[in-house]
Amino acid sequence: MTRTSYNTEKSRLEKEMAKLQKKIQTLQAKERKPKVAEIVRAMREYDISPEEIAAAFNRKTAGRAPSAPRKAAATTKRVIAPKYRHPETQATWTGRGKAPRWITDAEAAGTSRDAFLIAAESA
Template sequence: MTRDSYTAQKQKIEKEIQKLQKQALALQTKRRGPVVTSILRSMREYDITPDDIASAYNRKTSHVAKKAAAAGAPKRTVPPKYRNPKTGDTWTGRGKAPRWITAAESEGQQRDSFLIKP
């Protein structure tokens, strides 16, 4: 493929993308009108003010922001529950068991024998 044909194809694709974006915007604008009309009709019917909508919207977005902040909060560390006496490796007892536990269990040892005593 020559450079000219690549550039020409790229420009053709970009032009098509712009055309499709304009079509999408026109469709959105066309469909938005009746929705806005319906919302205004409902607001008048139930005496809802723009301030009511703004406060409800802010409550919803602040709730979402709180959830996002909580999700990003650092998780607390869990103390280890099991210790390998040979290597000193530890495991909290959560998630998939480490290889040293599964190997010991396959040899007939009990998991409780690795419990860290308080």
């Protein structure tokens, strides 16, 4: 049994790939023809000019490549000012989400959450 070299195998696969790409292009051309005919028929039926199509196409794709996927709107995170501060460690908490352990431990010991309010310190 003979072994095929790397270059021989690569060359064979590239030729096969070229044949498959040609088949794909032929198939796409066959699929496109009826679609184009359908579009032209609809344009004639509704009296739509190619200029109207071009204008509508350019409006929808302005600012991006026609095949580029749309990006989700960028979300910006707002910085939330802390609402509570631990008097000894100066650790802060905004009051959102799960309460930190120093708040829950203090509440379990009977201290009110209001004792840690930052506004109460400055008042």
